[in-house]
Amino acid sequence: MTPPSLQNAIDKAGSPIRLLWRPNAEPWTPEVVEPEYTGWRQEQAAWHEGVALLNLSHHMYDLWIEGPDATRVLADHGVNNFEKFAVGQAKQYVPVTRHGHIVTDGILLRQAENTYLLSGIPAAQHWVQYHAEKGGYDVGFVTDPSSAFRPGGGDPKLFRYQIQGPLAAELVARAFGGPLPQTRFFHSTPVTLDGRAFRALRHGMAAQAGFEFLGPWEHASYVHDVFLKAGEPLGLRQVGALAYTTPSVESGWIPSPVPAVYTDPELLEYRRYLPLFGIEGKRPLNGSYFSEDIEDYYLYPYELGYGKMIHFGHDFVGRDALLKAKDAPLRSKVTLVLNPDDVRSVIGGGEDPGFVLTYARHRVEGARGLVGMTMQSASIDPVGTVLAQTLIDPDHTAPGTEVTVVWGEHPGHGTDPEADLGFPRIRATVQPSPFNEHARTLYRHNR
Structure with missing residues (x-):
């Protein structure tokens, strides 16, 4: 029996959002490794x-890509510069769709002239392997899934x-x-x-x-x-x-952006190729930010801070779309520092909330209403509060800007996305991303 595909599941659910929306979804943490050793x-x-x-x-999830066309298939389907890619070097590989939206990123290590290792969540690996097979590239693949999904x-x-x-x-x-x-x-x-x-x-x-x-x-x-x-x-x-x-x-790294593969008619075959039991079909969406349109969750690499990685000196899928989007007024990535008193009150019920981790998309509001959404929030004990990686409108990016985070779980389909559901607000202050000055300036400088 053929296992269900991503497209099968979308058809059965009625829409990508109805497939993926899952209020109060448990945040992902690595399996096999102990949750804590000393706290x-x-x-x-x-x-x-x-x-x-x-x-x-x-x-x-590791994918080895080897063969005479290894560099060509990666360059044809990724924004990166492959003219300056030494053996032994790694890059954050960024594939995009024909519309310029990110599929997801991964770490690409060049192991030899015609051999690469692509690691991370498997959305980028699926994308490369599918297009290599469909396009007849002279390249082979070896896969090693994560331990939670390794057969046997x-x-x-x-x-x-x-x-x-x-x-x-x-x-x-x-x-x-x-x-x-x-x-x-x-x-x-x-x-x-x-x-x-x-x-x-x-x-x-x-x-x-x-x-x-x-x-x-x-x-x-x-x-x-x-x-x-x-x-x-x-x-x-x-x-x-x-x-x-x-x-x-x-x-300042935002893990697992929504792969922009759910709606393009030209990707119908791709969605039929993808298994349901993969990252594209099983990574849930939740939080106070809700839209019935999955495309509202699609992102350009510029919004994730990947603009400097885009090399327009070669042709690749999505190149024209990214050129058009380059000067558009897109959202920017910032760090929100959540007010510690509000964190204790809203999340902790008046007490220290302990460990907080969520990948929920929470609404971020300014004086005029919705101005952004959180992408990942977590307790950072040395900072003394919860930080949230957030995408926010251009007029709210200045450090020190005050906003509020709507902390709650929208029930999903059947409830107005803009409905006031009585969720509590947490005050927050905009700061740069990466949050740490050293991370923003020095430790990435000597590339």
């Missing part, structure tokens, strides 16, 4: 003040560990017997531990410099133990699944 507050503090170890091995269970092909925080360089030097070679941000270098070869990708999160280590799973346990031992004198903390989901709120 989410202490684990957040570790990458701000000390050193943290994160295990990313189990929730990433089993281990991942790769381990993926991050060492982050002010003491990251010291821990790495202790583990490897000396500092690693100077490596530019988002570039990698080969390393070995007692004859075990893997790669170190220069990376950072929440304003702190660090490394992401990738290698064959057979070395995972050994490498992990070495890092733990080297980190003991430095107060190393392992980061659990709860805290791991929060640094993106400080670093």
Whole structure:
């Protein structure tokens, strides 16, 4: 029996929104990894003040793309510059539809001249593989789903560990017997531990410099133990699944934008190709911002801060649409700092709300009404409140602008999107994104 496709599910539900809208949806957190090791507050503090170890091995979907046309298919369907893409370098890969809306992003690592590894949630991988197969590109694929979706269970092909925080360089030097070679941000270098070869990708999160280590799973346990031992004198903390989901709120990365694939008649075949039980059919929408039209959730890469990644020096799907949108008055990405007293009152019922994490799209209102929507909100203990990555209208982007966040769950179809449902308001102040000044300026500078 053929499994249901995304298009089957849309037809059955009646619309993409009726398929995806799910009030009070539980936020996603990585499975397999422990929720907390020493407490989410202490684990957040570790990458701000000390050193943290994160295990990313189990929730990433990996797609290897190899063959003479590997670069061509990626360039034809992504906005990035492939003229300046060295072996060992990584980029945030950004594919868009013919209308210029983002499919989603992923991390693309060039492993060899004609070999790439695309990692992240699988929407970008689906897009590339479908168009490669449909377009007859001379390229092959190897997939490794995340541990939650790997058929038959089993281990991942790769381990993926991050060492982050002010003491990251010291821990790495202790583990490897000396500092690693100077490596530019988002570039990698080969390393070995007692004859075990893997790669170190220069990376950072929440304003702190660090490394992401990738290698064959057979070395995972050994490498992990070495890092733990080297980190003991430095107060190393392992980061659990709860805290791991929060640094993106400080670093300004918005995870999982809605893939803009649900409505274009020319993508009907693509929607029939996509399985229902994938990110496009199962990642829910919820919050106080509601629209019956899924296209109201579509985004241009400019709105996510990806304008500098767009390279118009080559032809790619969506190029003309992005040229037209380049100077349009689009929303911008900002950080909202939620009033801590309101957070305690509205979310915590007068008490400390503890850990807060939501990917809900909450309405953001100014004096004239709706001015934006939140994309991800999370407790950031070192800041002392909840931060929200938010898309907001151009006239509300100035730091210090005061707005309110409507905190609640719209019931969905059958209720007016603009209805006043009596949801409480949380006062908030606009600040830049990324929130941390170092993340905005220095640690991405040396690319």
